[in-house]
Amino acid sequence: MKTTTLNLATLAVLAGTMVxxxxxxxxxxxAAEGIAEYRKMLEDGNPADLFEAKGEAxxxxxxxxxxxxxEQCNLGKGxxxxxxxxxxxxxxxxxxxxxxDLESRLVTCMxxxxxxxxxxxxxxxxxxxxxxNVTALATWVAAESRGLxxxxxxxxxxxxxxxxxxxxxxxxxxxxMDFSCASxxxxxxxxxxxxxxxxxxxxxxxxxGFAAWPAYRVSNGQMWSMQLRxxxxxxxxxxxxxxxxxxxxxxxxxxxxxxxKGAQSIAPAIKR
Amino acid sequence: MKKxxxxxxxxxxxVLVGCTSLPSPQALDAETKALMKAGFRDQGIAKxxxxxxxxxxxxxxxxxxxxxxxxxxxxxQAKAGVKWPAGGQYLGDxxxxxxxxxxGRGMTWTDSSTATSANGGSCYNCHQLSKAEVSxxxxxxxxxxxxxxxxxxxxxxxxxxxxxxxxxTKIYNSKSYAACSNxxxxxxxxxxxxxxxxxxxxxxxxxxxxxxx
Numbered sequence: 001m002k003t004t005t006l007n008l009a010t011l012a013v014l015a016g017t018m019v020x021x022x023x024x025x026x027x028x029x030x031a032a033e034g035i036a037e038y039r040k041m042l043e044d045g046n047p048a049d050l051f052e053a054k055g056e057a058x059x060x061x062x063x064x065x066x067x068x069x070x071e072q073c074n075l076g077k078g079x080x081x082x083x084x085x086x087x088x089x090x091x092x093x094x095x096x097x098x099x100x101d102l103e104s105r106l107v108t109c110m111x112x113x114x115x116x117x118x119x120x121x122x123x124x125x126x127x128x129x130x131x132x133n134v135t136a137l138a139t140w141v142a143a144e145s146r147g148l149x150x151x152x153x154x155x156x157x158x159x160x161x162x163x164x165x166x167x168x169x170x171x172x173x174x175x176x177m178d179f180s181c182a183s184x185x186x187x188x189x190x191x192x193x194x195x196x197x198x199x200x201x202x203x204x205x206x207x208x209g210f211a212a213w214p215a216y217r218v219s220n221g222q223m224w225s226m227q228l229r230x231x232x233x234x235x236x237x238x239x240x241x242x243x244x245x246x247x248x249x250x251x252x253x254x255x256x257x258x259x260x261k262g263a264q265s266i267a268p269a270i271k272r
Numbered sequence: 273m274k275k276x277x278x279x280x281x282x283x284x285x286x287v288l289v290g291c292t293s294l295p296s297p298q299a300l301d302a303e304t305k306a307l308m309k310a311g312f313r314d315q316g317i318a319k320x321x322x323x324x325x326x327x328x329x330x331x332x333x334x335x336x337x338x339x340x341x342x343x344x345x346x347x348x349q350a351k352a353g354v355k356w357p358a359g360g361q362y363l364g365d366x367x368x369x370x371x372x373x374x375x376g377r378g379m380t381w382t383d384s385s386t387a388t389s390a391n392g393g394s395c396y397n398c399h400q401l402s403k404a405e406v407s408x409x410x411x412x413x414x415x416x417x418x419x420x421x422x423x424x425x426x427x428x429x430x431x432x433x434x435x436x437x438x439x440x441t442k443i444y445n446s447k448s449y450a451a452c453s454n455x456x457x458x459x460x461x462x463x464x465x466x467x468x469x470x471x472x473x474x475x476x477x478x479x480x481x482x483x484x485x
Contacts, residue, residue, distance in 0.1 A: 157293065157294070160294055161294055161295065161300070164294060164300050165300060165303060165304050165307065167335075168300060168301065168304040168333070168334070169304060169307070169308065171333045171334050171335065172304065172308060172325075172333050173325065173329040173330075173332055173333045174308075174322055174323050174324070174325055174329055175318075175322040175379075176322065176379050176386075176456070176461040176462070176463055177379065177456035177461065177463065178328070178329055178332075178454075178456055178457065178461075179456075180333060183411070183454050184411065187411075189410075190409070190410050190411050191409045191410045191411075192397050192398065192409040192411065193396060193397055193407045193408065193409050194406075194407050195409075197411075201335075234312075235318075235380050235381055235382065236380060238318065238322065238379045238380055239312065239318065239322055239323070240312040240313060240314055240315055240318045240319060240320050240322055240323065240381070241312060241313050241314070241315035241318065241381060242311055242312055243311055243312065243313060246307075246310070246311035246312075247307050247310070247311055248307050248308060248311035248312075249311065251307070
């Protein structure tokens, strides 16, 4: 625990240094190189570790109205199997008859096994109450697949359809600024300000884009799940508010996940 | 006879496969639109009507660009809707323009007002402008030396008028020149008002602006 505290303190100092020297530093090397170096420095001190540990404890703890653990949850590879599931989601689940991403599947398990109200959780703000627990659980489940390569199933007709819908959602323009996901993420090597933008219409590489989230964000000190990542993208796109685990967000996950086939997962990553 | 039976079985199998295969592209388009409407909700100033698409947004929502005739129609409509500033006030103060170019705020559900005064132009998000600002995006082309490269040495000279009108049109409604431009339609969508656009115009065109140093 002492080590963790020390690491967090180091992190805060490093983050401060980064802001101060940001401009000069950016001139010397590309943003990507700088961030990669920064990540390397923090490798032993990624605060995502704390969320990962919390998620593992939550998985094994008897909770909810039914006072049960999540250990019998089926994340796609059979009841209780965790390793390898993250790199194969979203996928089709016959029991719910739906395409589900990691977070929506965890909520299904919390409802069926533990007796929580899925609708209530879906309405909870990120970082609050049971939603914070979903994020911690997702962080741990993702970490259990660290180093594995994305390989989403596309055998079921619903999985193929989800990809096709996801592609259309990705390119869907709207709002006062005419933005779509594709406005920023369909060309290699572009940036917003100094922030490199992954091309998500293809496999953008190991640990990039879909293969990096959930991630700990240094800039606001929060653990961000994929659903929160998408939510904030839509905020910046000037769109209205996407429903948690709505079909469009799950389809976007399918589109990005299938495109990322072969990319190695580094989730939970650390981000600016 | 056995061969015939196999053929019949294959034909039945094909029909069955046909039933479970993907819906047509048109059906997928329609379902996507329905899911977009069902998948979002109002939050603050960001209302659900932002999901409704006009011709240009709809025609530019796929990997493939629209047919030439559709693109022409989008550009013609855009151009026809451009309003020139009252009293021919195309230009403002480049210092104010620089502030607007730096400001990437506005129009999100965490902003409290849709008034143009609450918005920036987000120019540096996508473009290089002055040499001094190294934190610029690359989605749009570099605009460093924008006026200088176009031979603007005096913004009041009649020879500068065509480039002034072109630039105003581009900022007011970028789709006038490229149907699927990534650039927002700042005037058309009421993201910036005429005064703010005039300031950005000066940032781009004034020979004294850092953009033209």
